[in-house]
Amino acid sequence: MAGKKRKSIQRKSPIEVMIAEKNPLLQSSLIRLFAADERFVLVSMAPDGERFLTAAENVRFDVGVIGWEMPYLGGRGVLEAFLRKERNARLIVYTGSSNPSIPVEAEMLGAWAFCSKSDPGANLLETIAAVADGRKIFPFVNAQRAVNDPLGALTPRERELLTALAGGITNAQIAKRFDISLNTVKFHLKNLYEKLSVDNRSQAVAFYLSSRKVV
Incomplete structure (x- = not known):
């Protein structure tokens, strides 16, 4: 059956x-x-x-x-x-x-x-x-690896912007360099700060520089 x-x-x-x-x-x-x-x-x-x-x-x-x-x-x-x-x-x-x-x-x-x-x-x-x-x-x-590696959470564009921030350029200069609007720059930076758990550009740059020293 x-x-x-x-x-x-x-x-x-x-x-x-x-x-x-x-x-x-x-x-x-x-x-x-x-x-x-x-x-x-x-x-x-x-x-x-x-x-x-x-x-x-x-x-x-x-x-x-x-x-x-x-x-x-x-x-x-x-x-x-x-x-x-x-x-x-x-x-x-x-x-x-x-x-x-x-x-x-x-x-x-x-x-x-x-x-x-x-x-x-x-x-x-x-x-x-x-x-x-x-x-x-x-x-x-x-x-655990994903949580402990916030830089790994960044998109290629966010990595570029973080490097640009470390170079000391303004939002307007970033917009011109990457041929994007100022609002788009702000959108990317907001996401960038959230992923790094920082509140502003100076903290993001400090995080970036410290991570390079560790590497």
Whole structure:
């Protein structure tokens, strides 16, 4: 007698997904990806964290997919906002960064999963499906190493800015050197200070110089 097949859990409706993604090309790719899979319905697409939060106040969704480095408000800020408001929707951090500290920090801030943009699109879909079913998905990382190496948490641009700060140049000079706006400089520096657990430029420079002495 053949064994009975275990019945899979069938959802009554598609999984409603909302996304925060800054790259227009990737936005288009994600729209096509979700349109091709009837398990999901994409209810909203935001280009940054601030507009994601605004949409979240007005749009019902089951799972949110957010970037980590976004204009105006990054993934960290979005997760912190969700923690404060105790929202029920589940968030997945979706980023191209290979920084090992991001999955650790995301999980600590209440994210349900971490997914890399370097993985096939199907991996994102399966991660969303798993989260919708109540499972948390995170890669194995050496958490102690990630916590103890704040410089390793910096993006390439943030490293460049930290080196520039150590050279004593102003925000306006940094903007001109890297051909970015002054607001973008301030955005990067805010993230930089948070990652180094410092309050201002002088403390960031002191941290940088001390780390070079240790090395």
